[in-house]
Amino acid sequence: MEIERPPRPPLPPPPPVAAAVAAAAAISSVLGDDDLLREILLRLGLPTSLLRAALVCRRWLSHASDPAFLRRFHDLHPLRLLGAYLSTSAGPNPRLRFLPIRPVPELAGAARRAGGFFDAFKGSAASIYDSRGDRLLVTTFDDRNDSTHQVCSPLSPAGDTTVVPPPPPPPPIQLANDDECVIYQYCEFLPDDGDGGSYFCVVMGYSELQTNVYLYELQDMNWVVRASAAAQLALSPRRSRVMLFSNEKFYILSATNKILVCDFPSSSISFMELPSGVENKHGGCIMLSRGDGSGIYLMHVKESQLQIFHCRKDSDNPGNWVLVDYICLRQVCANLDIATWPSVGGHTASVKICAVGDNARFVFLEMFGTVVFLDIRSRQAVKVYELTPEDKELVSVRPLLLMWHPVFPLMKNGCNQKELCTA
Template identity: 80%
Template structure:
């Protein structure tokens, strides 16, 4: 017995019905925004903006971008690893948790320093998709640059070196003065601007100057001084946010310089935390909520938060504790010695904002740890040729995305082609 089948609509009619259904969804601005906000990657937003003027308007709307960032925090693309191999530091890019959609961006980041062949390069800071780089030629002459490795042209802007130390009045001729520098990129810089913090330490006073680069000129933005006898840090445990500068001193205290009020104070470390040699402490920006302190103690990664307030100095609270033994169980750790004990070979190399991730060196292996998901990934294994690890600098995807400045003729042509294809 032959089963009678319902008649199928003509192919043209089916295509028209499908187009009408799609138009009903994508023609609704509310539904379109819900679709766009789920794309997940800024690069996907850029491609969506090429569809038409309406999509560009939604994708580039500031309120939409704030919501997109809340749902999809800025993504780590990889890290630049610097080692002391040979007569000059060796710099390479290590992709982290690569996805096919970002393969082109990872290749661009990896090949960026090919243009610096013949000179050694050091990355002093990284914010978003920008790097603060100093290169040295054979004569040891240095050039300072702010770079955007992910831009199509690999934009590089030469900037002046940090300013000379300011004159600081000493109490007597026998008093010793030590200067210490910290260089930091702006969160929302124009591609050239960055900050330089210059600290002067004497036996009786600590003085801090904040300089900002404007139109290739250094401008003093603020300064502060206090009768604090602190020693400069032995390692670069520093942090700079929109208003405050933090520096971990060798006295197990954090110097806090509030530039808006031109004041300097001292913050005690959390209970049980000690600034021991070996890179066991790093600080992380927490936005308006304060700062985070990440501390490695044997096989535990401890995360503390210090909430800042105008009338409440705040206090440290332990917000997370991660067992390195457990999170690294999926890695090939058979040859690693025990991570317990005072001689544990675990070093903090870099941390993300809001303590979202850390990059660690564990017995010669560079490990990326997503703190939120508790997922660890082996990124690189140091070789004898690498000699010694110098630095690890994360590279984030550019945020907010830079939408193309397309002319009306582009969209006019696109709309004409679409109209002809549906005619």
């Protein structure tokens, strides 16, 4: 006869001290391995998180501040878009608004600084002519319409602002006869890298027989002609936002529906053909994007289709465009409550490109009175702002990136592993 035995009672939980020791051993086996620790720090995602991790101990600080590690971190985490300044033509003074894009709690302080930066300009009309990274090129106008030009850094703790000279006067251009005239067009740009008082100005002079392009650079608060080019081309200036300046070349869409390319190192002017099937049918359907030394990108929108082309820098044919992406805006914007796309004369109303990021990473679009941000890689669209009747018209969208200039803690000699002297 088989005797039924009672079930065994469950084992008692380990003492708290033993559990804590086991957990510490498991953590130490991971964080105590320098290779694993570097991989963990590399995936923190935000520079602010990396700076906080550097405060844990001297070993973590050593890994986080290592130049080779920082290069890997920068390559894995490209510059983050914090938001954009929107300018509308409401009233006598155009209004500027800062709108955060996909805000996260860690960057709330930076977003507040960017949003409140133009409070100091109240009473003056302000226009942003260019944005590059976390810097802005701003012109303000007082009641007498006198202008002040400034290079600003809204995200710096002190809101650094440097007053700079206005653009240089137009250069003299020799005319064929007394009846001929010259039409000038100015474009102002911030360089990729530079101090607070550095920026470029491209001045184009159009006459009946010749096009002249001059590149000026502001050095030590003085305008210096860095390069010039001329071509026997009778062109007429055309208001277009298809402009790109990469410190060596300047691109603008000409009246002939081609891209005028001014190469400053060689002082030459040439043309690039638009990609096959692309036409500049309305303002805002084409915009160019820098390619980080790999050439340039061209974004083209037609009705609900967004096309992205790339032209390599080393291409034998400067007009050799390759279609690298194709996006149906109806699909990616399906979550934005745009149930039906309005049409004009049987055709879908125009969608305009307002701003683009380097390497065609993102684009701002104006769609039926709504400003939309589209992340190209993730295909995520976000409604940024809806225009009101008081706004009248959208003037510009200027992206603001979160640049990272790391300032790590200083270590005192003789400090133990957890003692740090913060800067």
